[in-house]
Amino acid sequence: QSALTQPRSVSGSPGQSVTISCTGTSSDVGGYNYVSWYQQHPGKAPKLMIYDVSKRPSGVPDRFSGSKSGNTASLTISGLQAEDEADYYCCSYAGTNVIFGGGTKLTVL
Amino acid sequence: QVQLVQSGAEVKKPGASVKVSCKTSGYTFTGYYIHWVRQAPGHGLEWMGWINPNSGGTTYAQNFQGWVTMTRDTSISTAYMELSRLKSDDTAVYYCARGGGSPNWFDPWGQGTLVTVSS
Numbered sequence: 209q210s211a212l213t214q215p216r217s218v219s220g221s222p223g224q225s226v227t228i229s230c231t232g233t234s235s236d237v238g239g240y241n242y243v244s245w246y247q248q249h250p251g252k253a254p255k256l257m258i259y260d261v262s263k264r265p266s267g268v269p270d271r272f273s274g275s276k277s278g279n280t281a282s283l284t285i286s287g288l289q290a291e292d293e294a295d296y297y298c299c300s301y302a303g304t305n306v307i308f309g310g311g312t313k314l315t316v317l
Numbered sequence: 318q319v320q321l322v323q324s325g326a327e328v329k330k331p332g333a334s335v336k337v338s339c340k341t342s343g344y345t346f347t348g349y350y351i352h353w354v355r356q357a358p359g360h361g362l363e364w365m366g367w368i369n370p371n372s373g374g375t376t377y378a379q380n381f382q383g384w385v386t387m388t389r390d391t392s393i394s395t396a397y398m399e400l401s402r403l404k405s406d407d408t409a410v411y412y413c414a415r416g417g418g419s420p421n422w423f424d425p426w427g428q429g430t431l432v433t434v435s436s
Binding site for chain 1 (some may be wrong): 352354361362363364376378388412414417419420421422423424425426427428429
C-alpha cells in the first residue's frame with residue numbers, strides 16, 4: 209500500500225495560518241473516519257495532535273484543527289508560533305493496515 | 318504519568334536478529350494495544366504492526382509478515398519486537414506507542430531505539 213501524499217514543505221509567518229494536505233484513496237482516507245496527525249521535532253518521538261479526523265487530545269492547543277473531504281484530509285494550524293516548526297505526518301487506517309504520509313516540514317519564517 | 322521506555326541502541330550484522338523492549342508504566346498494560354513504528358534516517362514513519370497485551374494476539378503489516386515477531390510479558394508490563402534476517406536498509410529508529418480506541422491513535426510514544434545494521 210502506498211504512502212499518503214503530503215507536500216514536502218510548507219511555511220508561514222508567526223500569527224498566520226497554514227494548512228497541510230494529506231491525499232489518499234477511498235481505501236484509506238476516504239473510507240474511514242480514522243485520520244490522525246503527528247508532530248515530530250528533530251530527534252524526538254512523534255506526538256499525537258489530531259485523531260479521528262478532527263478530535264484533539266487533551267493538552268493540544270485549539271490552534272490545531274483537522275478536517276476531511278473525500279480522499280483528502282487537512283491539518284490547519286492557526287496563529288503560528290515558533291515552536292510549531294516541525295515535521296507533520298498524517299496517518300490513516302486502511303482496513304487491516306495503518307499507513308502514514310511522507311511527512312511535511314513546516315517552517316515558521 | 319503514562320510512560321513507555323525502550324531499550325538502548327543496537328548494532329547488528331546483516332542476517333542477525335534484534336529484539337527491542339518497551340517497558341510501560343502509569344496505566345494498565347493489558348488495557349491498551351502496543352504498536353511498533355519505524356523511521357529510517359531522514360525518512361518518514363512506517364507502521365509495523367500491533368500486539369494486544371491482554372491476549373497476545375498480533376497483527377503485522379504486510380511488509381513485515383514472516384520476519385517480525387511481537388510478544389509481551391504481562392508480569393513486567395513490557396512489550397517486545399523482534400526483527401530477523403536484518404538487512405542494511407533495516408537501519409532505523411524503532412518506536413513503540415500505546416494504542417487507543419481508534420486503530421491509528423498512538424499516544425504516547427517511547428523514546429525510540431536506534432538499530433544499526435552494518436557489516
